[in-house]
Amino acid sequence: MYLFFLLFxxxxPLSALSSLFSARENAKILRDxxxxxxxxxxNEAIFFFLRPQSLRVCNLLIIH
Structure with a gap:
C-alpha cells in the first residue's frame, strides 16, 4: 500500500507518477x-509507468 502511495x-503530489506528469506539463511550456x-x-518515463506491466504491479500494490 505504501509503495502504491509513493509510486502511482x-x-x-509527491508520488513518482505525479512528479513525472508535473515535469511533463512544465516541459510543455518550455518545449521550444x-x-x-x-x-x-x-515521455518514455511516463509511458513506462503507464504500460500494462506497470499497471499490473500497481494493482498488486493496491491489493496488498
Missing amino acids: DCEN ILPVALWEQL
Missing part, C-alpha cells in the same frame, strides 16, 4: 527551448 497515487532528448525521456 495520482492524488499524492528544451533539447529533444529531454522531452523524449520525459
Whole structure:
C-alpha cells in the first residue's frame, strides 16, 4: 500500500507518477527551448509507468 502511495497515487503530489506528469506539463511550456532528448525521456518515463506491466504491479500494490 505504501509503495502504491509513493509510486502511482495520482492524488499524492509527491508520488513518482505525479512528479513525472508535473515535469511533463512544465516541459510543455518550455518545449521550444528544451533539447529533444529531454522531452523524449520525459515521455518514455511516463509511458513506462503507464504500460500494462506497470499497471499490473500497481494493482498488486493496491491489493496488498
